Amino acid sequence: MPAPRILILRAPGSNCDGETQFAFERAGGIAERAHINRLREQPALLHDYQVLVVPGGFTFGDDVGAGKILANQLVHFLGDALRQFRDAGKLILGVCNGFQALLKAGLILPPDDAGPLATLTFNTSARFEDRWIHLQAQGDKCPFLKGYERWEVPVAHGEGNFRCREGAILQKLEQNQQIVLRYVDSAGNVGPYPVNPNGSQGDVAGVCDATGRVLGLMPHPERHVLPTQHPQWTRRGLAPEGDGLRLFRNAVQFFQ
């Protein structure tokens, strides 16, 4: 199989598109960036790609609510195209602001009669924070996370607090193995702030859809691709690669 093609969807205020492209290229994919206006004009552009990424940033300034305006555009202008993309066995990834947008667009957890199942709201610290955290991968439902156990990446957000409408929803997601990433400490135990950096219910850092092929996560795997990106490499020595690179390689290899 030739290397898969990855579309990185840009919108006004996206700002992690460059490093996301870098990560996919390091992983052996062919990554391109496109403005959402291009895709709105021509949703069929998606046919040329196997992976769609909504990268991090502050789309539309996070005015109104983080990722909300982008979510609105995804629903109204690209809803059908995105569902077709997913149903064709392809992969969709949302990182940070991309996760907020995909979740609020209902593309990860489709709403039921009573409305959305979950949201991402303000950190309990009530402020934006950039810090490194440990993640624990769970289950084998999500192809992006194949082979992951415990790994380190940074978070950098003000609205990453995952909240379900009711406790039962979280339980159901757990049963379905859709809670695929949790915040833990270096020993693998869950804990209060700052181990859980934003107060997320159930220490949830990443969620996938029912197929497993649509993943949203708050932490930034694209910021831990090179070993020099780790905050303690001068203490521990340089690793062969950053922990986040595997996620991008998994996506590329899914099609090979």
Place this chain on the structure above:
Amino acid sequence: MLWEVEIHLKGQDAERKRISAEFDLLTHTKKGNSLIHKATRGYLLDGPTLQRGHIDRLIQELLVDPLVETSLVSQLPEPRGGSHHGTATLRARFEMATVLLKPGVMDPVAQSVLDAARNLQVPLQEAHTFRRYFIPPFALEQTTYFPGEKEDSLKEQLYRVLANEAIERIVEGAITPKDLSSAKPYQFERVTVPIRDLDDAELEKLSQGGQLSLSLAEMRTIQAHYKTLGREPTDIELETIAQTWSEHCSHKTLKGQIDFQGRRIDNLLKETIFGATQEIRKRLGADDWCVSVFEDNAGVVKFTDRYHACFKVETHNHPSAIEPYGGANTGLGGVIRDPLGTGLGATPICNTDVFCFAAPDTLPQQLPPGVLHPAKIMRGVVSGVRDYGNRIGIPTINGAVCFDERYLANPLVYCGTIGLIPVDRMRKEPKAGDHIVALGGRTGRDGIHGATFSSVQLTAESEKVSGGAVQIGNAITQKKLLDVLLQARERGLYHAVTDCGAGGFSSAVGEMGAELGATVALDRAPLKYEGLSYTEIWISEAQERMILAVPPAHWDEFQKLCAGEDVEATIIGTFEQTGKLKLSYQGESVGELDMHFLHDGRPAVLRQATWTAPAQTAATTPPKKEAKTNFTYDLLKILASYNVCSKEWIIRQYDHEVQGGSVIKPLVGVHEDGPGDASVVLPLPCASDGYVGLAVGCGINPHYGDLDPYWMAAAAIDEALRNVVAVGADPRRTALLDNFCWGNTNRPEVLGSLVRAAEACRDTALAFNTPFISGKDSLNNEYRSGDRHIAIPPTLLISALGRVPDVRRCVTMDLKAAGNQLFLVGATRNELGGSHYHLVNGLKGGEVPHVNLEQAPGVFAKLHAAIQQGLIRACHDLSEGGLAVAVAEMAFAGGLGADITDLPKLGPETEEVLLFSESPTRFLVEVTPANAVAFQSSLKDVPLAAIGVTTAEPQVRIAGAGGEWIISAALADLKEAWQKPLKW
């Protein structure tokens, strides 16, 4: 129809908490909690055909997150008795204060709602955001009984916390449509200003009354010019001259003539800083690595084969004093446009920020009239930088915060941006016939007279008079601009670009067309709202705008590219070979200026400068009955001083890792919370070419300037270099930037201290072979009201940009392992003058630290070589607090102990000197036993002493000459002292 949507957050009311904490902080009371019952926010939405169904749709699809928010809708004006169900009780039981932005102030959120509503096909025409507070009745009726002279009512105090009157206003009770009056249309009228027959007093009055901030000599020159022309100037001509000749734009003091105690200086900048760079470039010859210095919007140096690096640091002091959030926000936004406007445009890769404030625990009754509390300023400034940098996606990687009571009325806000520019995109030159294109944000009445405002001192009235100079930025507008500009750069669609900074279009077009000439039709500029006069359009400093010279052949492609990403590009005129600046409005000429007069017609300024060294005083160390034997408490006090303590609260709010280039972060160590010396980036666009990186550091220490500004400047350069060299930068490939923030240089002694500092910059740069590549000055940082006069201490920020040959060799300051040796590199002298040991103990006098200009370059070179050879495990520069603070910081950052047992090896000085002297060019270095010999021989001929070892015990101990511990403290206690003060 006008609708109100009020949104209530379920769960914790963070805004209420913020307001009550701020109120308590500002008044030193515990009342905040009782003054606000609840805080909400919302939108006012207007449109002639806007129906309830539309509003419900907006709420459901856009405005409200039902999992965490609830909303209440009402149509305005409200029918008598109110229609509210949910809030009916709230409104019945509480007073309501709603904070709205003043007309014309940028409201990015409202803008986004308008755009999103269009996508939803909702006929929304106008949107405003608001914040609302419910206040218990009678809570505000008591008058205050605070100590001090303040007579403000509780209500005034609270309102000052709820809103900033520079940009916001408070509506009490229900909102009515007339609270949202919109701008009136502008009636064109050409205005001429009779000037030819004015006498001196009238000329001065005209300059002051019109906020031109021009001197009498300058006004006379303008008068003479128009007498020659045989006509009166128009208002726009006078304004253009005032902008171009302002201190902010022309730096007439630093470039002017100075009589320094009988010695004539023709151009201080040329003879010192710029002169040093020219000399260094000459010495380097074919190896010269400077590309463009002191000419473009940022200084440019060579970096890799494919990219040059550029760097600019600006200040935004006056606006931040009046509206801290907006001032700092647009300060960062403004400096980001400098690299964007350098050459044909550089890609911004990281930001820096340095602030100077009065102590955040300043007593509120000490505040002079019109001055905001330093804690409020600090929170606002930090949030302003955070929101702009994080949203636009440029990491803020380096900075510093300085505290001194003299910054009370004049806080300093320095923001810097570093960019990468492809080596073949340096040359820019507008050509005759090129379109003058305005790109990005629209023009509004924001920021009128910013350039002239920043060139005068602040008063109690500044907030009211100059509120128009304050702006709020919109980072997303600038991100969109950046995205299209860099694509257009790659496609080669324009000949030149520059940013609209101070002076707006007038400066940008004036500068870009200086060699040619330009014609501008001001009515073509897209406006945010109606009502702007042609002069306001011309001098508005509305943010997020750039001016480009686009050849007609590329216009269609350029326009299409911009439209495709919803960025507005408008032709407002043409560059022409006329030597004139011609301005028109609706086809009628409103101004015509000679480019030569505009740029070279300003009369030279001659200023007097004097400097007298303070009488040499011995340190006022109090006489002691017996020798002091324990310094642990002194160390704890210094660690807990605002200048030295942890800035983690600030750093974590900044995204310092976006763009993925981060190699050494601002927080380092085993818990990622230690104070790194400098940050290092390996920009991803360069990552496939190798491991060459950039180190960014800074030096600033106003306390030395009180003793001698010459040595303050030398020490700041030394500190900036220490920081970057400590992490692995090559001192021979390090460029410097200067930012002078001074008081009123019309006072000879203030100007004299500036001359001293500039001369030190020359001497030190020449000694180190480190060229200055860019700089900026901000003068008149003084405040005067009644009998209160506060001038800032002379404050020089030196920023350093160092090339790191191989980022894999970088070193951090945290101790790495027990059993390693600790070496002190550099000589320790009796230099406690201006030190933190003196500061925390209330001592004065003493010798200010001197940089040994002969020895220091060798120290840097050899230390760098040792880092390159991989001989060093940890390295930390010695700065505020000297050796004792450096040991403590390295230890708690690494989670390891240190025993310093050979202090006497450092020389015959007293223990307090050896522990706390701030002699420059010193480093504390951790070396493994296996590398100790190699390290020592690598640092041959450099003052070097093995003074101790690292240990697994969680404590820091330093032994005196007699072998007894003169400092002994647990790591946890040291770290707690250091982290506590700003753990907000």
